[in-house]
Amino acid sequence: MNFNDSEIVASILNTQGYGATRNVEEADLVLLNTCSIREKAEQTVRQRLTTFKKTKQQKPGFLVGVLGCMAERLKSKFLEEEKLVDLVVGPDAYRTLPALIEEAGTGQKAINVLLSREETYGDISPVRLDSNGVTAFVSIMRGCNNMCTFCVVPFTRGRERSRDPYSILAEATDLFERGYREVTLLGQNVDSYYFVDESKDETITFASLLERVAGISPLLRVRFSTSHPKDITDEVLHAMARHENICNYIHLPVQSGSTRVLQLMNRTYTREWYMKKVDRIREILPDCAISTDVITGFCTETEEDHQDTMSIMEYAKYDLAYMFAYSERPGTLAARRYQDDVPEDVKKRRLAEIVALHRGHSHESMQKEVGKTVKVLVEGTSKKSDEQLFGRTDQNKVAVFDKGDLQKGDYVMVKIDDCTAGTLIATVVGRC
Ligand code: SAH
Numbered sequence: 424m425n426f427n428d429s430e431i432v433a434s435i436l437n438t439q440g441y442g443a444t445r446n447v448e449e450a451d452l453v454l455l456n457t458c459s460i461r462e463k464a465e466q467t468v469r470q471r472l473t474t475f476k477k478t479k480q481q482k483p484g485f486l487v488g489v490l491g492c493m494a495e496r497l498k499s500k501f502l503e504e505e506k507l508v509d510l511v512v513g514p515d516a517y518r519t520l521p522a523l524i525e526e527a528g529t530g531q532k533a534i535n536v537l538l539s540r541e542e543t544y545g546d547i548s549p550v551r552l553d554s555n556g557v558t559a560f561v562s563i564m565r566g567c568n569n570m571c572t573f574c575v576v577p578f579t580r581g582r583e584r585s586r587d588p589y590s591i592l593a594e595a596t597d598l599f600e601r602g603y604r605e606v607t608l609l610g611q612n613v614d615s616y617y618f619v620d621e622s623k624d625e626t627i628t629f630a631s632l633l634e635r636v637a638g639i640s641p642l643l644r645v646r647f648s649t650s651h652p653k654d655i656t657d658e659v660l661h662a663m664a665r666h667e668n669i670c671n672y673i674h675l676p677v678q679s680g681s682t683r684v685l686q687l688m689n690r691t692y693t694r695e696w697y698m699k700k701v702d703r704i705r706e707i708l709p710d711c712a713i714s715t716d717v718i719t720g721f722c723t724e725t726e727e728d729h730q731d732t733m734s735i736m737e738y739a740k741y742d743l744a745y746m747f748a749y750s751e752r753p754g755t756l757a758a759r760r761y762q763d764d765v766p767e768d769v770k771k772r773r774l775a776e777i778v779a780l781h782r783g784h785s786h787e788s789m790q791k792e793v794g795k796t797v798k799v800l801v802e803g804t805s806k807k808s809d810e811q812l813f814g815r816t817d818q819n820k821v822a823v824f825d826k827g828d829l830q831k832g833d834y835v836m837v838k839i840d841d842c843t844a845g846t847l848i849a850t851v852v853g854r855c
């Protein structure tokens with residue numbers, strides 16, 4: 424999401440004559456787009472800021488700005504405590520960047536961290552940064568209304584709002600016409616996408632948005648992230664089943680396998696409810712890959728709760744999992760209500776246990792592909808060899824295969840011969 428926000432910022436700045444560079448020496452302005460989700464993310468930003476110290480001393484007029492969630496969370500404190508920062512701009516204030524840059528250029532500290540109930544940047548066409556020309560992100564909503572107790576997002580990104588579906592369709596169509604072959608629809612909670620088109624007296628839900636984007640062309644793959652287990656509907660699953668180009672992949676963060684902990688997290692589902700959701704996905708979409716996010720060591724988590732997380736992972740056998748030790752974030756409901764009482768070494772040990780368990784599941788999930796013939800969208804040259812290309816299967820698994828006369832953006836049928844922990848080794852068997 425931050426990556427896509429940076430593309431929106433690049434587009435706003437382009438209209439002011441700014442271009443992007445990979446070389447800091449060449450830059451007049453550096454903007455760091457930041458994440459506050461865990462303390463580690465914030466530490467990384469602070470370290471990064473110090474690397475610009477020298478350039479700042481050597482180059483008069485060189486400006487450094489902090490964007491995103493950390494800017495929103497720390498507000499003017501950032502300007503006071505970090506002498507290296509000239510601008511602080513929250514996620515809903517990017518349109519004011521040109522004026523803020525001008526202000527900062529005169530030596531004043533520039534800040535705008537106002538959150539908005541309406542801003543979606545819907546009319547801004549993002550400049551694709553670092554693009555492979557094949558896959559792109561499209562934001563469909565901003566903010567979050569969920570209030571999971573561990574999470575800082577509702578405070579840093581504000582209330583949930585959905586982007587006008589016509590601007591989403593226009594952006595995806597334009598990408599397709601420019602040769603892109605995959606869009607990922609982004610939101611903190613895509614299943615609660617909701618737009619009322621008053622002119623047509625029509626309500627557009629996520630399922631109907633998904634179908635409309637899929638309808639642009641059968642050659643345009645559609646992915647989405649993230650689904651909240653409480654909100655993903657059968658309509659979405661049926662839409663996925665109906666359209667071959669909506670990829671069989673769902674990111675369904677579980678966070679914990681213990682109903683008691685889930686309640687403390689305010690996730691609003693129980694262990695059993697989540698398991699039924701997994702069953703439902705497998706029933707309607709037998710080939711669907713499922714990934715997840717897990718937090719270990721949330722406040723009051725016992726060994727028994729931890730075992731519940733292990734057993735739900737065993738049940739779901741995730742294809743991919745992002746696993747984290749709980750990191751208390753100031754201002755969140757958990758920070759205010761509960762004590763961060765699981766010792767760091769226990770959090771880390773539990774994390775290591777779930778990582779090890781998942782490694783086995785991920786290996787099984789890769790092994791299951793061996794022998795199959797599947798369709799892959801070619802995305803670029805393999806990291807290991809110029810003679811090989813890589814692409815992704817419908818289920819988001821990376822496959823590598825010989826280049827032949829294939830191009831980025833082609834669809835190709837490959838037979839999976841073997842696999843490593845993260846890659847399928849394949850042979851091209853035909854064009855699509
Ligand atoms: N909107 C998405 C999550 C966005 S944050 C959703 O609801 O699934 C991505 C992940 O970071 C979360 O799913 C959670 O697993 C993790 N996370 C969020 N806050 C955290 C915290 N305080 N400590 C550790 N992990 C956290």
Ligand code: SF4
Pocket residue numbers: 567568569570571574575576577611612651
């Ligand atoms: Fe955070 Fe929960 Fe919203 Fe996801 S759904 S962004 S975890 S509050």
